[in-house]
Amino acid sequence: MPLLDKMLALAMAAQVLLTLGLLVWMGRERVPRVVRGEIRVADIAVEKDAYPLKARLLSNSFDNQFQLPLLFFVGALTALLFGLLDWFTVGLAWLFVFLRYVHAAIHVTTNRVYRRFTAYVAGLAVLALFWLWLVLRLLLAPSV
Template identity: 70%
Template sequence: MPLLDKALFLAIAAQVFLTFAVLVMMGRERVPRVMSGEIRVKDIAVERTAYPLKARLLSNNFDNQFQLPVLFYLASALSLWAGGTGWVEVTLAWAFVVLRYIHTAIHVTTNRVHRRFAAYVLGMLVLALLWLWLTIRLSLLQS
């Protein structure tokens, strides 16, 4: 596998590991509360309000890992499939992943909404640039 393909794959793996890390943290917050009887299953069967704030933040962040990152995974897969992955894709992919880590760190700790939103928007812009670049590269630059 060429070096730039490996670098892109590692960005994908880093995003996947972030999702798993949030899932594990969420489980560590939620499962003991249900197992101890602190929270009844019927109180969480439909909504999350019975959980304490930390558990709800982790749950919301976990859900968020299946929003913009889905477009990231698709863009990355298209880049790998098309071949010729370049520094532009790799740089934008890693920038997106770093911003997702920042977004998650804010979301599950201080949850300062303005900072979290800034990280989210920057990640969205980086992802839009990745898609714009891929569209240009795959439709106009490759024959």
């Protein structure tokens, strides 16, 4: 496997690791409370409000990993499929994933909304540039 393919695959794996890490952390916050009877299942069947703040923050951050990252995964797979990888694309991929970690870290710790929003917008800008670069490479690529 070419180095650039590996580097992009590792960026994708790092994003998956973030998502799974949040899922495990969220489970460790939520499940024991239900098992101990602190929270009734009926109270969480539809809404998350019965959970303490930390569990809700983790849940929101986990849910957020299925928004912008979905567009990242589609773009990364498109780049791999069409052989459009270069160091710039891989760099943007890693920068996007790094910003997702920053966003999640803010989300589940201080949850300072303006900082979290800044990290989100920065990630969105990197993702938009990633896609713009990908589309340009697709348009300019020689026909097969």
